[in-house]
Amino acid sequence: MATTTLVTGARASRSTITLKLLMAASGLVFILYVLAHMYGNLKAFAGHDAYNEYAHHLRTLGEPMLPYEGFLWIMRAVLIVALVVHVYAAVRLGHRAIHARSQRYVVKKNLASSFSSRWMRWGGVAILLFVIWHLINFTIGKVNVAGGETNDPYNLLVDTFDTWWMTVIYLLAMFALALHLHHGTWSAAQTLGLTNNARARRNAKALGWILAVVIAGGFSLVPIFVLAGVISK
């Protein structure tokens, strides 16, 4: 695909780096969101009433400046835009990468790439599929796999994670999220141009570890403690 001519009328906005920038910016939105979401989930440890009150509070947040559920819908709109941008950039860049090497190596060794970095694309697909199921499970469809009530957030949560295979699905998804955050955090910092020396690079990689462990670990606590019987109806 190599050309023999020089590009004329080059625009920064049309470059692959701009796609990466979009990827990084939308990724940062997701990082902030999952941090808040994970923190909110820990309310499950405070019991039935506190958890349900928190769920209700999210709907009345910002009233009377915002209408009922106004804050939630603003957040959903931001997340949907971020998702479209993130997936669009990922598909464009993934497609480009495949065509950049149509003839593969017979032998190719990985020397420096982390396990997480090699799973960004498929891990991202796994997280997307999980998010679709997660929304059907708790938001759009409200599916209670134990057959119990669905209009009580706390009971739906406990019924879901009392089912062992649901806990397994959620824990696997959190592993995928941890991998994505581990490489994604550092990669976003690099793409935003914030790692212009060796120390900043080390710090960004350390932040990737911290966010992966805190967020995926924090999320995993609730399903594990439900299955263990600590959080119960």
Place this chain on the structure above:
Amino acid sequence: MKVTLKIWRQPDAASQGAMHTYELDGVSEDMSFLEMLDVLNEDLVARGEDPVAFDSDCREGICGMCGLMINGQAHGPEVTTTCQLHMRSFKDGDEIVIEPWRADAFPVVKDLVVDRGAFDRIIQAGGYISVNTGSAPEAHSVPVPRDDAVRAFNVATCIGCGACVAACPNGSASLFMGAKVTHLGELPQGQPERDSRVVGMVAQHDAEGFGGCTNIGECTAACPKEIPLDVISRLNWDLHAALRHGH
């Protein structure tokens, strides 16, 4: 020592290539990797076969001409260029797989030779500073902070060999561009064209069909000049600046 070589043979750019196996005996561990291939070629010529085409020029590790994928590693198992790799890095009886750089932007010309003209065009698109020729200006008239000079010099050691592209799972030339952008952008003389440089180089890079960077770090591990990954951060930073400045 005796080695088994599995080498990519391809008569010309238009033909299909394939891996061919050659046994080579009497290899000394003091031979350089390219001398070992020279010995193989003497054998092939003596047998009336077509010798294996590969690129080399200075054989001192400073020109960037040689570059082979050796057992899945760009320039082989040591942090150096292929010409500075020696057979003591291998053992008697080893199987050595030799392939050309694989990137659609680096089309195979013949056997192990690829056309790295895409790099020249990326440089043409902005990897330079415009100065009037003539007598050299007084060096002290433009002070350069020592750290900037050191960094510019360190990344200016990039020889454009293409190992970063060869090692990158996305076939990206970001480390190459980052080295050039950092080298020129650290110095006062590089400032006037800083925005147009990065935009032009990245646009040419994209048009050549190189992939995007995913910050995986295979490039810097393969780089014989150990160009660090932070030059890609600098490249991204400069592109954002150009974006803000309306380029």
